[in-house]
Amino acid sequence: MNSRPRSTPYAVLGMLSLAPMSGYDIRKEPETSIGYFWSESYGQIYPALKELKSRGLIRRRAGRSEGGRDRHVYEITDKGREALALWREEPPRPVTVRNELLLKLFFGRRDALAGEIEWIERLHAGQIAALRELRRIRQALMKEQRDHPSLPFWLMTVSYGEHHSRSLIRWCRETRKALLALKEATRKEHAS
Numbered sequence: 001m002n003s004r005p006r007s008t009p010y011a012v013l014g015m016l017s018l019a020p021m022s023g024y025d026i027r028k029e030p031e032t033s034i035g036y037f038w039s040e041s042y043g044q045i046y047p048a049l050k051e052l053k054s055r056g057l058i059r060r061r062a063g064r065s066e067g068g069r070d071r072h073v074y075e076i077t078d079k080g081r082e083a084l085a086l087w088r089e090e091p092p093r094p095v096t097v098r099n100e101l102l103l104k105l106f107f108g109r110r111d112a113l114a115g116e117i118e119w120i121e122r123l124h125a126g127q128i129a130a131l132r133e134l135r136r137i138r139q140a141l142m143k144e145q146r147d148h149p150s151l152p153f154w155l156m157t158v159s160y161g162e163h164h165s166r167s168l169i170r171w172c173r174e175t176r177k178a179l180l181a182l183k184e185a186t187r188k189e190h191a192s
Contacts (some may be wrong), residue, residue: 009048011040013076013084016058022060022077023049036161049074057083110182117179124172134158
């Protein structure tokens with residue numbers, strides 16, 4: 001892989017380090033595991049599988065789906081496990097933030113409120129739902145995976161998600177209150 005490798009192949013290797021999977025499984029599994037902090041599209045997964053296979057980091061074998069259909073199942077090789085371990089030793093890249101809501105708020109105007117209050121309320125509701133889901137994930141992991149050697153690390157990522165959601169919930173409450181105050185002040189200015 002390159003001097004500063006893309007993360008997608010390593011996300012795929014990581015998923016395959018958990019269990020052999022089809023491309024479809026690799027796409028669906030994050031919804032119940034890493035999906036609250038990482039996402040990949042089909043358009044990223046299949047080229048990554050091809051690249052990993054060509055480098056001998058994974059192998060493909062024939063398999064069957066639960067419905068009895070033929071499918072390709074990928075599994076990580078020893079060389080793939082070594083590559084994943086080396087990648088894990090590298091420091092992570094800095095997080096790049098691209099938040100359209102914050103961009104719109106930044107360019108907002110006191111006398112021209114758009115849908116800001118509604119946007120904040122929607123984000124607030126979404127974060128409350130996310131926090132509930134993370135709590136459900138935590139309970140399921142502790143019940144179903146209590147003896148898994150990776151459980152402490154999985155719980156660290158769940159904790160990050162919980163902290164992030166709680167922080168956003170507080171921010172939404174503060175921001176909604178500030179927007180309502182701006183709206184009221186603007187209304188009073190126009191009334192006088």
